[in-house]
Amino acid sequence: MPELPEVETIRRGLAAVLPGRRVVGLEVTGARTARRYGAAALQSALVGAVVVGVGRRGKHLLFSLDSGRVLVVHLRMSGQLRYLERPDGVPLVPHTHVVTRFDGGGVLRFSDPRTFGEWYVSIGLDGRGLPRELDGLGPDPLADEMTRAGLARHFARALEGRRAAVKSVLVDQRVLAGVGNLYADEICFRARLRPDRPAGDLEAAEVGRLAGATLATLRAAVAAGGSTLADRRYVDVRGERGRFQAQHAVYGRAGLPCPRCGAAVARLRVAGRSAWLCPRCQR
DNA sequence: AGCATCACCTGGCTGC
DNA sequence: TGCAGCCAGGTGATGC
Helix, strand or coil: CCCHHHHHHHHHHHHCCCCCCEEEEEEECCCCCCCCCCHHHHHHHHCCCEEEEEEEECCEEEEEECCCCEEEEECCCCCEEEEECCCCCCCCCCCEEEEEEECCCCEEEEECCCCCCEEEECCCECCCCCEHHHCCCCCCCCCCCCCHHHHHHHHHHHHCCCCCEHHHHHCCCCCCCCCCHHHHHHHHHHCCCCCCCEHHHCCHHHHHHHHHHHHHHHHHHHHCCCCCCCCCCCCCCCCCCCCHHHHCCCCCCCCCECCCCCCECEEEEECCEEEEECCCCCC
């Protein structure tokens, strides 16, 4: 369940090792992973190309190539990327669907039991240099130009008149790119807002709290290297766990005390997904 | 148009 | 102990 903080941690790990490296081999064994444009298109665009940078937009990883093209990787629910400088003797984990070999011997392995993840090389870039496939994505909350006031204005427009729950707007990637189920609950907690509040009912001060909580939560989670749950589905490119799970206030904590007021954390369903909240101090 | 629900998947857990 | 059934969730399709 990698969301923005986990994808950003992976991006940083890859940005430290990949730029300047040339792809010398690509093995795509999972047809579903390359379903968008096919494995052959991946092969021809990647083999021989040099990675010049590793970026991110929301939950998408963006590998810039010296050809000017961009490889897009989305991990969805169970995708995992591991980089090995010396892969000899390190067994492939089950459900490994892509192995990318670089000059110098380093290898990037992609495993994904549920096969929702995908790899594709973009058909082309828009005026801002972003893959056209990502046209509908909202702004990235950790982009340099994002401020609390700017995000509050953005939220105010996005929430206005909407009857849907605040949480379903938070996880709508067209509104904001990067928040998923886990961080939406933690953001609502920090903002002291119930996730099932109708979005259009929020007052200006509450929208401001939501914007501040979004930035603070995501920044703290990135600083902690993301969240690794009991299933260990998320680890970084070196196999290290995140540490933000120790700071979770409500997510997955039904029945445990709210860290702010001590009331028991409750679980309910919002927009078809589990949601956790403190029924006393979130309004 | 906006919102809710479903389908896609597999691993892990629960309960019989 | 074994196994059926359910749940997890990002996104795109579908339906109301």
